[in-house]
Amino acid sequence: MKYISTRGLAPKLNFEEALLAGLATDGGLYVPETWPTLDIETIADFKGKPYTYVAERVLSQFIGDSVEPQVLHDIIVKAYSSFKGPEVAPLVHMQGNHHLLELFHGPTLAFKDVAMQLLALLMDHALVRLGRRATIVGATSGDTGGAAIEAFRGSKATDIFILYPKGRVSDVQRKQMTTPDEANVHTIAIDGNFDDCQALVKGMFNHTEFREGVGLAGVNSINWARVMAQTVYYFTAAVALGGPERPIAFSVPTGNFGDIFAGYVAKSMGLPTAQLMIATNVNDILARLLDTGTYAIGEVVATSSPSMDIQVSSNFERLLFEITGRDGAKVRNYMEQLKDKKSFTLSADELTEMRQLFSARRVDQEHTAEIIRRENDRCSMVLDPHTAVGLGAAETLELGDTPIVTLATAHPAKFPVAVEAACGIYPEPPAHIAAMLDRPERSEDLPNDLTLVEDHIWARIAASKG
Ligand SMILES: *Cc1c(COP(=O)(O)O)cnc(C)c1O
Numbered sequence: 001m002k003y004i005s006t007r008g009l010a011p012k013l014n015f016e017e018a019l020l021a022g023l024a025t026d027g028g029l030y031v032p033e034t035w036p037t038l039d040i041e042t043i044a045d046f047k048g049k050p051y052t053y054v055a056e057r058v059l060s061q062f063i064g065d066s067v068e069p070q071v072l073h074d075i076i077v078k079a080y081s082s083f084k085g086p087e088v089a090p091l092v093h094m095q096g097n098h099h100l101l102e103l104f105h106g107p108t109l110a111f112k113d114v115a116m117q118l119l120a121l122l123m124d125h126a127l128v129r130l131g132r133r134a135t136i137v138g139a140t141s142g143d144t145g146g147a148a149i150e151a152f153r154g155s156k157a158t159d160i161f162i163l164y165p166k167g168r169v170s171d172v173q174r175k176q177m178t179t180p181d182e183a184n185v186h187t188i189a190i191d192g193n194f195d196d197c198q199a200l201v202k203g204m205f206n207h208t209e210f211r212e213g214v215g216l217a218g219v220n221s222i223n224w225a226r227v228m229a230q231t232v233y234y235f236t237a238a239v240a241l242g243g244p245e246r247p248i249a250f251s252v253p254t255g256n257f258g259d260i261f262a263g264y265v266a267k268s269m270g271l272p273t274a275q276l277m278i279a280t281n282v283n284d285i286l287a288r289l290l291d292t293g294t295y296a297i298g299e300v301v302a303t304s305s306p307s308m309d310i311q312v313s314s315n316f317e318r319l320l321f322e323i324t325g326r327d328g329a330k331v332r333n334y335m336e337q338l339k340d341k342k343s344f345t346l347s348a349d350e351l352t353e354m355r356q357l358f359s360a361r362r363v364d365q366e367h368t369a370e371i372i373r374r375e376n377d378r379c380s381m382v383l384d385p386h387t388a389v390g391l392g393a394a395e396t397l398e399l400g401d402t403p404i405v406t407l408a409t410a411h412p413a414k415f416p417v418a419v420e421a422a423c424g425i426y427p428e429p430p431a432h433i434a435a436m437l438d439r440p441e442r443s444e445d446l447p448n449d450l451t452l453v454e455d456h457i458w459a460r461i462a463a464s465k466g
Pocket of ligand 1: 110111112143144221253254255256257258259260307308386409410
């Protein structure tokens with residue numbers, strides 16, 4: 001399997017190379033050269049099988065001979081042994097045809113663990129095989145940073161640096177990043193917002209001397225391996241609810257478009273899918289796009305679902321590549337317009353295709369709180385605000401008795417203040433998180449200045465080499 005860039009100007013890579021590169025050298029994102037497909041019998045065979053069995057069969061389609069089958073098997077088993085139970089992503093029936101797919105049973109209580117636990121082991125394996133070290137740098141609005149640090153702490157082949165916006169993440173989120181005491185973990189609080197952090201990381205990737213000097217690698221959701229890992233639970237959920245004989249609908253709380261793009265990939269691989277619902281909070285760039293055909297960047301508004309407080313959905317570029325008929329020049333043109341005028345408009349055909357593939361709904365703060373309150377009253381189930389946005393959007397679908405699966409992307413204890421404000425219940429964290437809350441924190445405060453951040457990273461790497 002080869003990987004090509006959405007902007008058409010970067011070299012083709014194999015899986016391992018795309019994994020380590022993250023972003024392509026032309027600024028694009030890597031996608032498989034062709035979508036692998038699974039026939040209906042293969043998908044039907046997933047029914048009743050363990051999560052790791054399905055993962056092995058789906059992921060090997062994308063990895064090809066880049067990782068030996070036995071090694072891949074061992075990596076998958078190890079990655080998902082850090083989850084609470086062997087189900088990894090259990091389904092819970094709500095009401096009528098509504099179900100929740102709980103993706104928050106990993107070590108940091110958000111769905112980011114599903115991909116990050118696997119990504120870290122794949123990267124370590126590749127680096128050791130190549131006799132290389134890498135410096136991982138990532139920006140986080142809260143959940144990615146903790147999941148990445150948890151996955152890479154203690155790794156012998158990497159140093160990991162996470163930039164987060166100072167004062168803008170929840171206490172639990174911050175402590176997940178600042179309490180691990182392994183020498184390869186470095187947390188940086190930037191005096192700025194998430195977009196500033198992301199711009200600093202982009203700046204480092206675009207600075208060739210720095211990128212090559214430190215062996216920069218990325219773990220943000222632009223990394224193909226993360227999207228790939230997320231396709232698996234679309235298959236396990238669908239077969240548990242009568243797929244592939246019947247189509248299933250999914251509602252996905254969306255920020256950077258990574259998770260829902262994984263649903264599109266599952267569909268492209270042959271999974272019968274009724275609807276893919278893009279659920280957004282008031283940062284609704286994608287819902288506006290489906291309404292009007294124009295992708296226009298607005299102001300980021302802080303909400304109770306902070307992991308979706310994003311205006312530029314990086315992974316949307318992968319879908320843009322598909323709906324333009326995989327035309328790298330068109331994608332480059334749209335991205336230029338976005339940079340220059342903060343917007344672009346899809347052609348009529350592209351918009352029609354987009355609307356055939358997806359629906360989108362925006363769920364505001366009040367409605368989100370109301371859903372948390374209602375479900376607690378109805379069945380004593382406490383939802384996190386991201387999941388509540390997903391359920392609110394799912395409830396607008398009219399699909400008869402087709403099962404609708406809302407992806408439950410975080411544990412409520414990760415956002416206890418917002419949850420308590422909505423329903424009066426303060427969700428208690430599981431024991432391993434509670435134990436972490438009293439541990440000493442380690443973090444460096446830095447201004448929003450690329451040179452200073454790069455200098456800090458150079459110094460830390462030199463120190464850790466002894
Ligand atoms: C990251 C995140 C999302 C958004 O996922 P994308 O892949 O960025 O669309 C939703 N909910 C939670 C809890 C998250 O951490």
